[in-house]
Amino acid sequence: MNKSELKDFLDEKVIQYNTFDFIESDPVQIPHLFTQKEDIEISGFLSATIAWGNRKMIIKNSHRMMDLMGNAPYDFVMSHNEDDLDRLETFVHRTFNGGDFSSFIKSLKHIYQNNGGLEAVFTKHQEKDSMLKSIHEFKKVFFEIPHLSRTQKHISDPLNNSAAKRINMYLRWMIRQDNNGVDFGIWNSISPSSLSCPLDVHSGNVARKLGLLTRKQNDGKALAELDLQLRKLDKKDPVKYDFALFGLGVFEGF
Template sequence: MNSAELKSFLDEKVVLYNQSRFIESDPIQIPHRYSLKEDIEIAAFLTAIISWGNRRMIISNANKMMDFMGNSPFDFVMSHDVYQLEKLENFVHRTFNGQDLQFFIKSLQHIYKNHKGLEAVFAKNQETASLQISISEFKKVFFELPHFSRIEKHISDPMNNSAAKRINMFLRWMVRNDTAKVDFGIWKSLTPAQLSCPLDVHSGNVARKLGLLTRKQNDAKALLELDTSLRKLDATDPVKYDFALFGLGVFEKF
């Protein structure tokens, strides 16, 4: 396919898969429960953080996190007590355990009390072309409180050559707005043009088959290459093609 044919093909797949009917089978269903901005972003952040492995297990365990917080994540983050935190000890999703979740709750409270919230932290160090430096700076803020070093593995750093798939997915959810109302578009201080595709096994393999990506590893260098290719197709909303790449890989076994 030439570039025009490729764009037409992928645009058709975006229309097919960027549909609200897919919310019910995707982890994004968790933040879609809420209407308060802070509830949405906290539910989305915690869900994105555990989004690796079996999708049904991700959704099940994200539901458990919301249940632990009384299905009022922002209120829980801001007003929890030590006894409520103790109830999180038994949570586990693969290598993300109750101790990790307890720290994440404390750190989120710190961010909302002292850094004006998640959106403000990501917006503070943004660059025009990309949010990868913002992600790296966010990680520094997130781990300002005393913590066990092992917990840091749950937030990837693009400056350490990570594709940071889960954080980029979270940012897509928060920043990108679309007529299908899958992504929320509630963060107005950032633009969809700055977003990067959540690069994983599925999107990476499809991107390589389509000639959008040549690098074999799914790392920060591969993400930059993929971003460059997708921005040529649509400079204002490049990550809309995440729907196409994911749908082709997961649903069509492309």
């Protein structure tokens, strides 16, 4: 199909999958449990962090994270004590364990106490039509306090050629306003035009079949190639096509 036909096809798939029904099978359901901005930010960040592997297990373990924080993530982050952190030690999702969880809680408290919160940190280093430097600088701030060295692997750095799938998914949730009840759009200081597609095996395979991506690895170079093509389709909201690519791959086996 030509470029016009491809855009029409993908736009139809966005409409099909960017609906409220999408939430029930996706980790985005976790921040939808909350109404306070900080609760949405923190619950979304934590659930996005463990969003790899089996989707049902991701959702199950994300709910467990919320339960361990008394289903009040912002209050837990800001007022926890060492005994509270001890009960996180039983948590595990693949290679993310209780020690990592505790390190994340401490870093989140540092960010809200000393850096104005998650939105402020991501906004500070934003560049036009790119979140690469912003994510890179966020990781530096996140780990500038004492932490387990092993925990650093759980936040990707796109300047090290990572596709940073999970953090790009999280940024989509926070920044993109879809008016359909999936993405929140609560960070008004960053434009959706800066977002990158959360590139994973499903979206990558579909993108290759559609001629949007030629690189075989799902790395930072592949993401740059895909971003360029998606911006040609919609420069103001390129990441909306994540719904189309992901939906075609997961729900249709395209």
